[in-house]
Each structure stands twice: as C-alpha cells, then as structure tokens.
Amino acid sequence: MEFFKSTSFSKAVLIGVAVTIPIILGIATDQLEIGLALCFGAFWCSPSDVSGSLKHKQIGILFSGLLVVVISFIGGYLDIVNYLLFPILGILTFSIAFISIYGFRASLISFSGLLALVLSFAHILENLEIYQYALLVGVGSLWYLLLSTLWYYINPKAQTEETLNETFALTADFLDLRRQLIGEQPHRASLQTQLMVLQSELTEHHQTLREIFISSRKSSGKSTYHNKRLLVFVQLIELMETAIANPVNYNKMDKLFEAHPEFKTDFQKLISEFSYQLRVIAQNLNKPKHFPNNKTLSKIFETLETDLLKFKNENHSEDYERYLMLQNLLDYQKKQFEKLKKIKWLLGNPDIATSQIITKDKLKRFINSQDYNPKLIFRNLSFRSTIFKHSLRLAIIVMLGYGIGLFFDFQNPYWIILTIIVIMRPSYGLTKTRSKDRIIGTLIGAVIATGLVFLISNPYVYGALGVLSLVIAFSMVQKNYKASATFITLSVIFIYSIIEPDIPKVIQFRVLDTLIGAALSFLAMRWLLPAWSYMEISDNLKDALKANTAFFKSISSYYKKKGVVPTSLKVHRKEAFLQMSNLSSAFQRMAQEPESKQNYIDDIYELVVINHSFLASLASLSTYIQNHKTTEASEDFKFITDKINTNLDQICVQLKHMNFEGSPNSSTFKTADFTFPDHHLSNDITQLINSERRRKEAHLIREQLYWLFSLSEKMLKLTYKFNT
Template sequence: MIAKIRNFTDSTYFTNALKVTIAAVLPVLLFSFLGHFQTGFTIALGAFFTYPSDIPSSLKHKINGILVTAFLVAGVNLVVNIVYPLHWFFYPFLALLIFFLSMISVYGQRATMVSFSALLTFSLAFAHIHSGLEMLQYSGLLLVGGLFYLLISLLFYYISPHRYAELQIASCISLTSKYLKLRGDLWKIDADKKTIIDKQLHLQVALNTIHQNIRKVLLGNQSTVAASAQNRKVLIVFIALVEILELALSTAFDHDKLHQKFDAHPKVLVTYQNLAYNLASTLKKIAKSVENRTKYTYKHSLLQDLNALEQAILEYENNLGKIEASEGVFMLTTMLEYAEKQVEKIKIVEKAFSLKIKESDFKGKDKDLEKFLKPQYYPISTLIENFSFSSTLFRHSLRLTLTILIGFVIGQLLPFQNIYWILLTIIVIMRPGYGLTKERSYQRTFGTILGGLIAFGIILLVHNSILISLFAIISMLLGFSFTHINYRISATFVTMYIVFIYGILTPNIGDVIQYRILDTIVGSLLASMSNYFFWPSWEFMNIPIFLEKSIQANRNYLQEISLFYNQKGTVSTTYKLARKNAFIEIGNLMASIQRMVQEPKSKQKLVPQVYKLAVLNHTLLSSMASMGTYIQSHKTTSASEAFNAVVNTVLKNLEEAVAILKEENTEKSTENPVKEDIAKRFTELKNIRFKELKEGNTSTDAAFLLKMQEAQLVIEQLVWLTNLSENILKNTKAVMET
C-alpha cells in the first residue's frame, strides 16, 4: 500500500496537479492575507486556465506553449467582456469565436490543449461580466496568473528536469516487458492465440503513445539531448527498447508447425519459453528500479538460459540424428539467434541504469533523430485544408459551437443560477467521438452528484473555514491528479473542491449544489445528444482511412526491406522511418476500432471484418520485421530474381488494396507469383545438405548452414507474405463491397 502511494505521488499526473494547485493556492493565500481575496482568486483562475497547455515537450516548446496560452486566455476574456453588451453583434461573434478556438486543434496535441484552455476561459467569462477599467484589470490578473503558473512549472522543471523522461521510459520498459510476456505465452501448447494477439494489438496502441511522448521530450530540442548525460542515457535506452520491440514482433514463427514438430521433444520449447519469460521479467525489474529511483543490479541468468537452449538443441539433434533433425535444428537455431539478440539489447538497457554512459556509447545514435518527430510549425494551409465536412475536427467545431449556443440560450431562458456551468460541462465533456463523449457524460454526472453529496455532508458537520479550506486544497490536488487516470474520481474531487469554495463564500450552499448538479446534467445531455444528431463523426466513416494508412505503411516498409536486401550496406534513415510508421499505423488502426466498439450497436459496422484486417496487417508487419531483422544482422546472399518477383507481387497486392480503399479503379494483376520457383531453390539446397551429411562432408558446414538458414527463413517469409497480402486484398474487397 505504501509503495502504491509512493508511486502515485511520484507520478507525472500528481506532479502536474501539484504544480497547478500551488500556482492557484499561493495567490489566494497571499492576497487574502492582504485583504484582497478577489485579486488572488482571479490570479488563481489565470493559473488554472493556463495549466492544460503544459504538456510534455522540450523546454523551448513548453515555455512558448504556456506563454501563448496565458496571453490567449487574457485576450479571450477581454474580448467576451467587450462584445457582451452589443446584443446585435454578440451571438454571431460568439459563434465565430467558439468555432475558431475549437479549430485550433488541427495543429496537434498542444494546440488542442491551448484550444481547451481558451474555451474554458470563454465559458467562465460569463461568471463575472466586467465593464470599463475592470475589464482590463481582470484580464491583466488572468495574464499574471498564467505567467505565475509558468514560473511554478519552470521551478519544478529545474528541480527535477529528467524525472518525466525517466517515468516515461520506465513505462515504456514495462509495456515492452508485457509485450515480450505475451510473445512467450504463444509457446504454450493450449495457447489462446486470438486472445493473445488481441492483447498485443491493444498494447501497441499504448506503446505508440508512450513512444511519441518520449520522442517529444528527447528529440524536441537536439541541443538539450546533446548536452545532458541523463538524456543521452534515456535516448540510448529508448532506441534499444524500439529494437527489442521489433525483435519481439519479428519472431513470426508458425507456432502450429513448431508444436507439431517438437511436441514429442517438449524440453526444447519449454526451455525457449522459459528464456522468453525471463527476458520479460528482466525488463520488468529494470522498470521497477527506474520508478523507485534505486540502482539496478543484475538479478537474472539470461546467459545460462541461452546455454540451456543451446544444450536442448544439441540433445534434440543427437536424439534424432543430424539428417532427420536438420530442418528442426534450422528452426531452433533461428530462435536461438533471436534470443541472443534480445539479450544483447537488454544488456544495453541494464548497462544504462547500472553504469555511467560514456560519450562513445552515444556516438552516432542521434543521427537524423529529428526526422522521427513531426516538425512543430503551424502553416495557415493546415487550417484551410480542414475547412471541409470531410474533416472530423471541422464537424466537431461546428457541433461544439451549436451546442454551446443552445446551452447559452437555455441558460438565458430558463431560471438557471449559473449559465457558465452548463457551458463548462459541454466544453469539458464534448469530444469528436460519440463513445468518449457519452462515457465522460456519465462519469461527470456521477462524479458531480457523488462529490456534491460528500462535500455537503462534510460542510454540515465541519464549520471551521480553515479546515474546509484545507479540504478544498486536498480535493483540488486529487481532482487534477485523477483527470487522466479515472475521470469519475476526478469529477468527484473537483466538485467537492468547488462546493468547499462556495461553502466558504456563500451561506446557501444547498442551492449551489442543487444548481451545479442540474447544470451538469443539462450540459451532459446536450453534449451526448449533439454528438449523435449534429454532423456525427461515427468511427466506421474513418476506418477506411486508417486501414489505408496501415496497409500503405506496411507496403512502404516492405519496399525498404527489399531495397536493403538488394543493395546491402547500412540501414538507412528512410528504412527506420518506414518501420516506425508501420508500427504507429497499426496502433492507430486498433485505436479506431476501440473507439468504434464504444459507439451505438447500429453504428458498429463490420467490426469482425475490420478487426480481421487489423490482425492480418499486424501479422504482415510481424513477418516483414522478421525478414528485415534477419537480413540486417546476417551477411546475406544476393537477392534473386525470384525474391524480387515475389516481393513485387506482394507490393502490388497491397497497392491494389489501398486503391480499393481510396475507391479508385484498379486493374487486376495478371502476373503470377513465383513462389514455386523460389521454393524449389530451398528444396535443392536441402537435398544437397542431406547428401553431404550422408557422405560425412562437413568442410563447408558453417557457410552452408548459414546459406540454408537464410534460404529457409526468407522463403518461408516470402510465401507467408504473399498469402497474407492476398488475404488482405480479399478482405479489403469484402469490406468495401459490404
């Protein structure tokens, strides 16, 4: 229990909540002591409005983002106060303001949070409409609050500049460990492959997010990376983890075939599975060490596990004889090599957290790294391109604008105490997707009712304003801490915080709770209904786009693998980028499917078929990664005409699938795959090998074994890739024709 509390208080979420709590509480305490509570409270609001834009990034982007938000918050409040008395102009201006503030989100995550901050300011501007000099004073105090929050955020940054990166890398290590554990589960005789693959696909979504977070911090400012030994260490670990994930994905063995071949010799598979589990266990221990800030010490026997697998392979070969065991030995040797590479990568991670990183360890690691992060610039063309009903954000902005206007009119016509609570609820709950909006509507309503009842009960029992203030601060801290962990709990504590504040300021606390609950229910209903009826963005409409991107990314990755196999040399940056994009797009596809299953049953179209395509794409990526990893780490022969012909066939199948998703006219390829030709090559090699074994000729064993291993792995993967691409094409046609 103590360990869980310690981990919670050391988490990024708690740290961020602590920053905004300090930035909001200190001005209130200071100015209350000086007899100017309202001034302190306004500054606190400025800090609160600015806080959402403080997302992980380089220091430069953090400062710029917070500064822009602070000035935008002050500007939005000032404009609303200026325009409010102009009734003939107010409503059209209101609509345009909401729409454009929402459309800022087209520029990415930080812009989305800046947009959210500005919309929060807009809604709460109606709590106190000012005129004359008061407008400038109030907006100025909001700006001061935003700048004060920036000061607090920078203070936290310089106290512990690397902690966020450490926690993110610990999470990345932990998720990678889970992925390795799932790969190990596939070796069970009665393994539920469907469930395991489903877990892997969902895990890929989380890995995509964590990888992007780490890239933003480490690669957002190259000078910072180069100057910090700690950042160098985290960067080396991150690169190793990406490679570990690729290796894990690349172990695309035919488990059914392997079980058929080795079930009579269970020691081999059990030994390999034990090694796979120990790889995962080692990473898990490293992650715990980083989280707890303890020095990592070696506590495993991976080298012994490798030796045990080697011995198991020798025993298998001796029991069956060299001739009969030859094919099985090739398979097992490939498995052993993958395991050896994983141990090498894990050693890099271990070394990073147990020894000091040398400059030489980092040499060349930062080459072209900035290409792995989307550049941060904001061309007007991006905004213009999204002025179309084909844009999800355009429809969301229209929907949000109309819903807020309806909420505002309802608040004006009916006897609601605080209109801004309705607007605030709509802004906080409403998301582009129906599923998340509905879920947050329920969670916020539940949290508001529960938090209101708990806080009201406490106020009835406690009459000490200092004690209630303490409860308010604790509620605020916990409310912000749980925002990204459990929104229902977050809504409960935020409501308690608001009720406690009103409990100190006003005597009619019962009316406050009653109206807040009523306003929350109205806002939640409006948000949910609008997402259903006003230009809805059902996920099935976006699925073809995500399918197209995933298939196209796999196609580009295969093209880079083929290019590397033909030209040899060093792995290019374009190869690495293609690999990264293939991983990201399969995660994006799964995230889209996850969103679709949250929507009404009537809108969950072709879920089984789309999920099947996601699995096929994931399997295709696994097979390509297997071949790509092998040709990177072995001295391979020249690519044959048969190899290039098969690869071209696979590429054409994937291109045709993309064209179908784009609803373009396609001509069916008349070129027949030459799988049989390339398979004959391997059969000939096997026959030669058998003959040599019979004759006792072992003079060229090492080179010949390597050639045999290459032939087997490449041919098997090519045949598998062809089958997968044909299935992808077939299922794509079925989905688009339905």
C-alpha cells in the first residue's frame, strides 16, 4: 500500500498520463505523428522531475525542453552518410553528456538530451517538417511541465511528507546501529562502514529537505505547515549529531562496559526505545494520538540514574572517572529525549511563537548554490575531470555501439546506444551493477513477454499492458533497477507488438541489443579512460578535513567567547557532515572497483575512519557546549586547540601533494615533541572545586581534546606516507 502512496508511483502515473493522452488524441484525430511528437517531448523531460523545490523542478523541466527541441531539430538532419554521421554523433554525445559538470539537475537535463538524440534515429517523419516536429516536442515538454505543476498544487505536501518520513526511518536505523556499537563488538569495522553509508544517505535526505523547506519559505512566505516541519527537521539533524557524539573513545567505553555489563544493557535498551519510537512516529506522521508515550523512556532513565548514583556511592575515588563517563553519556541521551519530546510536540500541531521561527537570512546560509560560471567548462576540459572522461568514453562507445548495429544489420541498432546511455555512469561500480541488473531484467522480461504474446493477440490489450508496464517500470527505477528493467522490456515488446507482426524477432533483437549495450558499457568502464577512485579520493579527503577544521575552529571559538550560538557554527557543522558523506560515498565507490585498482585501500579506509571519528568527537564537543553552561576556557585549552589547528593545517598542506598512484614515502614522519597536559583544562576546575557539573565538563573537554589531538597526529603520519 505504501508503494502506491509514494511519490515515485505518482510520478510514474503522471508520466503514463503525459505520454498516452497525446497518442490517444493523435489516433482519434488521425494526427498520430503530432501525438508522438508531444509524447516524446513529455517523456524526455520527465527525468528532471525529481525531489526538491517546485521552482527548481520547473527550471529543470524547461531547460530539458529547450535542449530536446534543439537536439530534435539537429537529429532530424542526421540521415546522412556514415562517414559524416559518426563524428557528428560522437561530438553531440560528448557535448550533451558534458553538461553534467553543472551538478545533479544538469545531469538529468543531459540525460534528457541524450534520450532525444538516440530516439531521433528511431522516428522517421512523414507529414511534419523537421522544425515543426522539434517545436511540437517543445510543446510536449510544456505539457509535462503543466501536469507536474498541477499535481504539485493538488498534493503539495506529498514530497515533503514522504522525504520526512524516510528521514525519520533512516534516523531510527542510525540510532540502532549506534546501539550495536556500544560495548565490545567483534564486527565493529563492518558496523562502522554501515554507519558511514547510512550517514551518507541521511545527509542526502537532509539536503533534499533543506531545499524543499528553504525554497518554500522564499516562494510561499511563512507557511505554518512548513515552519513546523522545518523545526521538526532541525530536531532530526540534532538527533543525528547527538547520536554520533561519544563522550570518550571506544576503547575506554569498552573496558567500562566489560566491567559493568548492566550499564551496557541499560543504555542499549534506552537507545533501542528511541529507535522504536522514531519508527512509530514515521508511520503515523499526521496521527499524533498514535505516538508512543514517554513513560517507557522515563522509567529507563530513572533506572539508569538510580544505578549511576549507586555506582558512585559504592566505588572508590579511582572509579570516579568512570562515573563521569557514564554520567556524560547519560546527559547525551537526556538531550535526545528532549529532542524526541519536542518532535512529538511540534507534530501535535501546537501554536508556534514568532521567536521559534527561523529567519530567511539564517536559512539561506544552509543552502549550497551551484556554480554556473562558464569558466567551469574550461576547468573541466582535462583528463583530471571525471565528467570529461565519462563524456569522452560515452561518445566513443555510442559510436562503436551504433556501428556494430549497422554492420550486423540489426533491426533497431539505436536500442544498443539507448542501453549504453541508460547504463553507463561515471563510476565503475554503478555501471557494473546496472549492466548486470539490466541484462537480468531484460531476460526475465523477454521470457514473460514471450509467454503473454502467445496467449494474447489483441492490440488494445498490448497497448494497455505496455502503458501499465511503463508506469510500473518508472515507479521502481530508483528502488529496484532490475525489476524496472523487466517492466521496461515488457513495455517495449508490447508496444512493438502492435506495429510489428513478427513478435519473436522483436524479442530476439531486444535481448541481443541489450546484451551488446551492457557488455560495451562494462568493458568501456574497465578499459577505456578509466577513472578509478584512488585517483581522486585525495580531493574528498581534503574537502572533509577542511570542513572538519572549520567546524573545530567554530566550536573552540564559541567555547572561548560563550554567548548565543552563532549560525556559522551550525553552517560549519552541516558542511562537515556533508563532506564526510561525500568522502564515505567516494570510498564506497572505491570498494566496488576491481581489487587491482584499490590502491592502498586499507590506508585510505583508515583515513576515512579517522575523519569520521574526528567528526564524532567534534559532534560531542558541539552538543555539549551548546546545551550546557560552561566555564571560562583555560590557557591550556587555548594552547591545545592551537596545537590541533596547527596539525590540521599541516595535514591540509600534505593532502595537496597526496598521491596514491606511486610508492609510499619510505621515510617516517616524526611529530614534534609535545606533552599533553595531565591536569584539567578549565580554570575553575584546577583547584578541585566540589562541583559535579564542572567536573563533568572538565572530564569531557579534556577527553575530547586528547582524542582530537591523537587523531590529528595519526592523520599527520598517514598523509605524510603518501606525500610526494
């Protein structure tokens, strides 16, 4: 049932309506060619209709429409001799694919242009002039834009609710993984990898929600609905940050929980309940009466506080540090509880005070604007650019694929290049996966279609099944590409069965063309201008470290100055999480590549984990100092933060010259002599004032600074190893 409520399904239905109505009207008025032109225009622009603000969707569809009009016009004149056709096809493919340098939406516009280019080989005009056909394709894109905009106004909350719902569920999964990492864990490395992947997915959802909420505020003013959902979103971000936060490093916590397993059980039970409640909220987002009450969590907190007090009174003074560790961990969970209660309150439709509304000026700082400078084209005309190599590779393989189709006189040689542009992606792992899924899906679809066409001979049934298969295919393309490929194959075969009497021949060539296209895509990624991740992951490492450095400087500055939490700290936090997500994604791409191309993957993995640990420690500091009244920063605090900053700056310099292609540096990096202070780092605590709050602060600040310093030293040694 959830599938039919999803925006993926509604968009697929929208595409189905957009492409079938022009064809039906064309058949009814004996103007099928016009209907097909409108159908193609709508279909080619649909990829730009993705999650995000309405304004960005509309701009994306309009630019797609403009591109497909131009390509349709040019494509109409491609009925030329082969020695001219092939270079023109290559140049057009490269130019259209190269548009992707301008970001995600540009890559979707590029895909629309490639579809229009490929299918210009399939459609031969009989009654229309080329310019008329191109203009009608443009009208078709406007037809789709109209439908998409109307659907948005009919159901404006659908996208927001679905993305928010998914974010709740992912946050619950994230908390559950953090629960599993508590205490000694034999599979910690695997769990940390899963955690980083999940964090990347969460960050993507956060980016989508930022665009939806902030752009909505710009266009529609201070909507009460959007204000409340925005405040819920803010709590979800802080829930993730606090979940990452860890009051000390894992080794110390492991020893503590090994000695006192009852605390491990209690904390795991507490986090598990948080996760459970988030899932229930996700399932009942607009039904606050169905939200779980707070009694279960309150009881667990009471048990933990009682056990902690007993632990404090029964143990000797040397165990006081362990008590502080547990108390700080409990404080983090209390903050989670406060955030969870606020989410429930906000979703219960309360009256929002003006002071709680986030101003537009602050919101603007959380949106990353895409650089559309024309100079970006010239900067990417280099073999160092992944998009440049992908565009060149795609152009070569499209020419080769079309040449194979012509040479062997295939029924529809353009199916080969259609398969290539759909499958081939800039990354090896994704292309390999899509090639495999496309082949399997096509074979399954061909088998099913073969059985059905022998049982059914009614062209109207074929048409209905073709449209139904198309809708299902588009609704599943993001969630299950193999199933999507199956239904695309069914749709193509059913539609061709209406106009082509020799159905087995259609199926045969469909399978053969898909196999050739998938094989060419995979071989090209492996051997033709490969862009292995080790060649560019140093840039991701540098960006992640720069973001972590800026976040650390914001935290230390705020700890020194106190006062109102500056927006810049939250912006730097967002950027640190975003760059960490990019780094994790880059490493995952590397892990999917052939082992022979995974240069120094263990060292790179260690650098990724260190950066993740560094961010976790920063999240701990950030969460603590924003939610507690802290004492004046001591001279030792300033001295150590300066030392960490010096290390980070030095690492950034070394990352500029990092190279994973050659042999590692034979010499060993020697760190400067430095003794970490043993006494506490807050002036008010050096005299052992009998204040538990100050002792907790001193313990946490010192532990985090020591951990950050240790991590920066490790990074210095690792980056020096590959510094050329």
